Amino acid sequence: MLPDLMNLLRNAVGTDHVLSGETAAPYCTDWRGRYSGKALAVVLPGDTQQVAAVVALCAEHRIAIVPQGGNTSLSGGAVPLPQGQQIVINLSRMNKILALDTTNYTLTVEAGCTLAKVREAAEQVNRLFPLGLTAIAGQCEIGGNISTNAGGIGVLRYGNMRDLVLGLEVVLPDGRVWDGLRSLRKDNTGYDLKHLFIGAEGTLGIITAAVLKLFPHPQSVVTACVAVSDPAVAVKLLAHLRANCGDKISAFEIISRSCLDLVLAHIPDTVEPFVTRYEWIVLIELSDVLQAPLDAPLLNALQAFGTGILEFAIDSKNNAVSWWNLRKNISEAQKREGISIKHDVAVPISHVAEFIAQANTALRATYNGLRIVAFGHIGDGNIHYNVSMLDSAKNPTFIAQSQQVNSIVYDIVHGLNGSISAEHGLGQLKRNEIHHYKSALELELMRSIKHTLDPNNLMNPGKVM
């Protein structure tokens, strides 16, 4: 049966676009080399009809499918399982811009378009597509961004990927195509199916095209670098700035001392932002479509804040670039330092400081010599909280205890009504963990929906649940 399937796949998409053996290998391992699996074949369809044909063939032969875009998942969501017997359907060849409507502020694209291509297409007509995953924008693809409901730095102002999608085209697990490619801002004609597929990590169908919302392009941008005594001040400052400057805040990021030290040690041409070495730095960006400069309102709001701000500076040129370099290089600096136990968690914004304090205390009570690297998007309550040993020789032993470390961190997150996966999804990484933190009823509802749409469990099995 399988040789037969391979021929049918070749007929469906062309011989050149069915890979196996060595040519398939790069598609079977994630970009960080954490997850590897085996695939019967990697298929690269050229259009939606080919995706539908391939899915129908797989359904007929009861072969499981792994939908894949740019393969930049941080949770092993886009690679096949080690057991093999799966077909990877990679959408990268489907990278056309289908329609651009500057009046409706919408862009219709195939799922294989990279985020960078989408952002560029918007820029060319003085529009903004605001999803901000700067580091991987040239590699990650819109289909994956939607399937994982990607987040990033701009969420506090523009929302998650979910909020940036008006319509979808999806190939269902039986190979039929659902055409929900609408570009409407109001539509109340029954259940909103697109939200089922957004964030489902490819377990309910394959997103083949989408209508994306565009925004007017900001003309003025200003950044403040603010040293604060602790995260609680940062949280209060955000609420204060929102009340005073409103939706102009396009980024609000916190960086701990340990992050700064790593970046300054590993990344050339980075500098301490102030003469004093502060424990916590907040980077704030305001932007506006009006060309009016934003320095004065930002200055006024910071001056009106009261105690807790230790020092601050405002800039929209070289200093701003240099401050943002500190933030953008944290992941790279961590990678150069060595492996760590990473957590991508969210709590209500009002609980961010409590989360950091509780997690620090609990971990330090259990382990000595920890390096805790906490940073991220205070603006939406999403903290990246990564832990390793200061003495790298002790790290392998520590990393082996990931599960205990995760339990300590996730129990605190759960106690604060938070999420154990803010923006990276569950994938393979947290598919078991989630059973401890979601109610039995919610898991049952998720399973019912999965079973309804994909009764034979062919769509990305072993991910999410």
Add this chain to the structure above:
Amino acid sequence: MLPDLMNLLRNAVGTDHVLSGETAAPYCTDWRGRYSGKALAVVLPGDTQQVAAVVALCAEHRIAIVPQGGNTSLSGGAVPLPQGQQIVINLSRMNKILALDTTNYTLTVEAGCTLAKVREAAEQVNRLFPLGLTAIAGQCEIGGNISTNAGGIGVLRYGNMRDLVLGLEVVLPDGRVWDGLRSLRKDNTGYDLKHLFIGAEGTLGIITAAVLKLFPHPQSVVTACVAVSDPAVAVKLLAHLRANCGDKISAFEIISRSCLDLVLAHIPDTVEPFVTRYEWIVLIELSDVLQAPLDAPLLNALQAFGTGILEFAIDSKNNAVSWWNLRKNISEAQKREGISIKHDVAVPISHVAEFIAQANTALRATYNGLRIVAFGHIGDGNIHYNVSMLDSAKNPTFIAQSQQVNSIVYDIVHGLNGSISAEHGLGQLKRNEIHHYKSALELELMRSIKHTLDPNNLMNPGKVM
């Protein structure tokens, strides 16, 4: 069995809160008197556990349930069917504010809170809850707003109700309670169940509480009244203003001559906005959290627009109030004039002018002596397009042909990839109509989801589908 059920219901919520006969009647007819039905009883639970108990009793006895809030549906979605044998569960007693977090910008409320109460609670702490259904804010309830994914004037800036909800508590059709009452801005831990219940018009469960997003309160507001030559100019003007003023645009409404004439004729103390009687008027509101006046940027943007604007004025005091009075009284003026065939449709913003032109042409080719009252939210592509006879004596005959009129209008909407229900939902009004305009596959998916969550079809049957 039924007398037994009635006793069990009385035990569950207290005798005073189970109504039947005359006291139940007001809950069985919608506010405009268009839809009437019969109920075995109207039950008013006091908390979520009581809702769960009542639903469990109904499930056990296989009695259908009609969830009801403020009973302001325009589509007959919240009243029982004429056949009777249904229980109305009215949530109005559950009107508590459960939590207010000014730092997280969230408000947690029971479903029976009126929209006005929610807006007030936000105002008291210098926050904004932006859902703008001004006319019925004192009567409509948050549970209904969520179940119908309510829209209104502010959608272009703040989104639909769907976009304003962070978490939900829902009583499922079997009486179990799903606790999804989260207040997170990022959470990617599986399928986003809340979006299933939002806009489902009570057919999948009863929303009992919600976490709502709040926004900073605008401090500066300015309005422009702009006479344009036709709707195409208005559409272009919106795109131009977004590009130049950005997300400060909090309303962008179009009003046709016929609307103005009706308002001026029926509503006291209303005045023509300009000396010249223009065919099309656009009302634009800009607002900002900064206290900087917005008159200058609005003036600049309007002056830079080019041809098509016939006259305009800008104001933030008495004139602005008087212009908005024209817009806000259109529905009331229409009611006083008499009945009409109403359409609540949406198309991509770039197609609004085509829609109005095509519908006008097609209807005038079929019927003589029409009054076409077109107005609404160009800002999100949602036009209220209402048709009657200028000669009211001919109206009854005309109204009798609603179905043909609807077909003409909806076929044009469909041809422009639009929606036949932008913000009013399907209810009873459009549950059949939708079969002509949704694909068989989409209807099948909707039915599968309904069957999965409500296998015995007990939750608001005869609505939506």
